Amino acid sequence: MKSMMKLLLTGAVFAGMFAPALADDKPTIEIMSSWTSGGEAAALDIIKTEFEKRGGVWKDSSIAGFGAADAAFQNRIVAGDPPGAKQGVIGLAAADFVGQGLFNPIDDVAAAGKWADALPKSIYDLISYDGKVYLAPTGAHGESWLFYSKEAFARAGIVEEPKTWDEFFAGLDKLKAAGIVPVAWGGQPWQQTKVFNMILLSQVGIDGFLKIYVDKDKSEASIEGIKKTLDIFGKLRGYVDDGAAGRNWNDATAMLITAKAGVQFMGDWAKGEFTVAGKEAGKDYGCMIVPESPGMVYIADSLWFPKTGDAGADKAQKLLAEVVMDPAIQVEFSLKKGSVPMRADVDKSKLDVCAQKGLELMTADNVVPDQAILLTPQQVGLLDDFVDEYWSGGSNDMASAAENFFAIFE
Amino acid sequence: MPIKRKPHLSATFALLPTWFVAVVVFIGTMAWSIRLSFTNSTLFPSSTYVGFTQYVKLFYSAKWLASLQNVLIFGVLYVAGCLLLGFLLAAALDRKIRFESAFRTIFLYPYAMSFVVTGLIWQWMLNPTLGIQASVRSLGWETFVLDWVVNRDMAIYALVLAGVWQGAGLVMVIALAGMRGIEAEQWKAARIDGIPVWRIYVSIILPQLGPALAAAGMLLAMGVIKTYDIVVAMTNGGPGNSTEVPAKFIMDNLFGRQNLGLATAGATVLVLGVITAVAPFRYAIYMRNRAKGAA
Structure with missing residues (x-):
């Protein structure tokens, strides 16, 4: 050839x-x-x-x-x-x-x-x-962003940006109680993988993240990190609405713009949507790196x-x-x-x-x-499959899922 | 015994371009794909042979297995649904009703739409936050649920629903044409014997429509193998693997995932599947023709 x-x-x-x-x-x-x-x-x-x-x-x-x-x-x-x-x-x-x-x-x-x-x-x-x-x-593009609607946060009585995942989930409960969709979820594989990665970074740190994706390290620490990530990731299922499956990211952003939803995990390109709708960063909507994260995926x-x-x-x-x-x-x-x-x-x-x-x-x-930089396109696809299967399969069996994760690199 | 004919030179020449297309374009590319399925090709074709590795990978892939199961469910229900609904519509229009041509146009209209448009329409209608569920709930029925496209267990049936809506019109037209070809005397004779109308349709009309319905079924079945656009427009294979289909698996691996070897292995399996499904029919027809020729 x-x-x-x-x-x-x-x-x-x-x-x-x-x-x-x-x-x-x-x-x-x-x-x-x-x-x-x-x-x-x-x-x-x-x-x-x-x-x-x-x-x-x-x-x-x-x-x-x-x-x-x-x-x-x-x-x-x-x-x-x-x-x-x-x-x-x-x-x-x-x-x-x-x-x-x-x-x-x-x-x-x-x-x-x-x-x-x-x-x-x-x-x-x-x-x-x-x-x-x-x-x-x-x-x-930064991909570890958590965007939130200031109006939704005010209605639910959340005054401070959450610093930990526990505070974050407490905040989501408040949003739910206020009748707001807590998470504007974009249920497409590539978006879900991005959320998985931002949580992973918050759990294993920069070195741990690179160890997993660059060195394909399958040590106890890495497996433990994947498990903790899947735990937080799986919990989010309880905070999304019925229409989440297959939703485009910009449709999810629109839910924040209209204050129908509280938060969205997305790359910083979502700002473009806010800007077009005449919303201002820091005034109408907030942007923060996801809780507990030492850095940013890009x-x-x-x-x-x-x-x-x-x-x-x-x-x-x-x-x-x-x-x-x-x-x-x-x-x-x-x-x-x-x-x-x-x-x-x-x-x-x-x-x-x-x-x-x-x-x-x-x-x-x-x-x-981002995984698209570190992995081959074949592996990126398998990672999408893995995350999507965990999310929509509804399983909470983190141990065996963490094992499956490393099959991506084989 | 068939008579042996001497091939005409001019006819052979005239057929050369067709032969060229058939051999090079169809068989050639097919052979090329099959060859690639035994290599470790990723983005570009490579010539490092790896035996059946790609096939092993293929059949270890949960996505591929799910796609085979899905296309089977979709194929059977879609073809059966279209034939049944199409026949019923044709029978209804055959009753010499008023505004027949208007109804015929309406029922055939969906077929004029592409699968992409069909998929989008049904995706919107079945989407729980935008479509039928949302509008019924806003009318006051708060517990009404119709969430097929986002429900893992029902999404494949949502595809069938959209497919049948689109394809039934075609069967209707073919069946109606068949019915119009049936002589009126048969109707008169059946009436004199006092046979109920439904019985006439089932026992007299239906058997005579066999070839027409077989043709319609064949057309639909060919569409099933190629099913791609309706899935992409409606669910994009989700939620999870619940609506993944082989054609989409192959396309994804061919372009998005730069996995030529795996994609061509999938394509080869698909071709083999079609051949094993079609070969017995072709053989039966061949044998029947031979028997006729001998008689």
Whole structure:
């Protein structure tokens, strides 16, 4: 297949040679992303505007839905007609493509822009493969957030943010008594896995979390941590409403906006929904890291640069990488996207309360990567299955479930 | 004995493109998929053979086993439900009622809708916080429960309900066409003998509709194997594994989970399943034709 792939790529090169020389005048890039919702599109537009200002030509091939965009991208790669750039997470997701020699390194851009100094070391490692930089990071999303409706909390008589899980569940009981849905639950596997991970981090700490996901450590301590996590996770079943199964995250956020529900576990992209509804962080809704958590789970987006065999596109890729990592662009982009800038050396004053909290944790390196960064896509899928089966199976047999957990890595 | 014909050169040439498509596109890709199912391919095809490892993994996967069970339940109930409801609707319209064409259009209309739209409509209606349950409760019946799509034990039946709603119209049209082809004399004769109407339908009309209903059943059964969009639109396989289907399992592993080997193993099992189900019928038809040819 490798030789087949080469054949296809060579074909693409020849096709490129006979194409009209129009592309040589200006660096042209076709970018494929799944950033199509209001806030996401506005964020992408920041990059586009700057890219065009610096003389590039931008062709947008965005497709709604992460999975759909990925499938389309894979088909284009196999067909030997890859786009110039693709939005995707950093880490293992891109490893297969890099291993097959399908991506262009952007080592020179990274060296010229001193990326190694500007980025936290963990991020820098995750965009490098075999010592070469391949991906241009756009922004990080914190995923350990607990959003709450201040109005719902006031009605239920909760005055303080809960510090422990016991206080948290006491608060949920109060919400329930006040006739409010305690937890706005998004019952889709990927959302449930995120909740599982934030609880896990709160129970085993940063080192324990990395031990489990990176070293696949199956020691007593790790198993105990999974058990405690499943205990808290399972308790939440009693605080969700009938319509939770299959609910979209933004529908869950809407329940907080209308004060029909008390809290929601979600990544910081949920802020975008609040902002669109005219709600303000710290005033109408609160954001806190989940109780007892020493840090934050994060997911980081980046741009991938496939080999297109076209010199114009190569030039455009380098230009785009520069634009994406520009300090001013990083802040502007994050404001629109609701994310946290990747660079530590940016102007923090413009960010909202939640993003500042997130950036603080980020710069102190009190963060752990999301499973999509640490695990292969196959393992991510199995983790989703595991969490979903525990949640909807209604079982409370934590001991045997904790055993099953480690089967993900086999 | 069949007569041996000399192949016409021009006819063979004319058929070449079709042969090419059949061999390369259908059989070729099928062979390619089967080959991949014996490799450890993840995102890209690899040529490291691992024997039956993917198949072992497949049949250890709770999700795959659940998907096979689900497609069986769905398939049987969906095809049977569509045939029954479709036949009843056809019989009702056959009674020379008023506004027949209007009813025919209404009953056939759902079939014109894609499975995605069908799935979304029923998902909304059966969703306990938005749909029928919520509206009945707001009318005052506080304990009314209709939560099929979010209920693990009932979700698969919610799919059947939506499927039957969509597919019954097709069976109705085919059955009605069949009924219109039945001679009026038979009706007159049966009336003179004093046979009740339902008995005429069951004992006289139904047997004559055999081929029409078999064709309709075949069309529906082919849809069952491909069942994907209605599940994605309605439940996305949930809650848990309760509505997972093989086609969705394969698609998820093919793209989302970058697990080409496992996906192609699933596809191969599915193809083998279809072949084992269809082969006896084809064989029976072949034998019957031969018997006719000999006679």
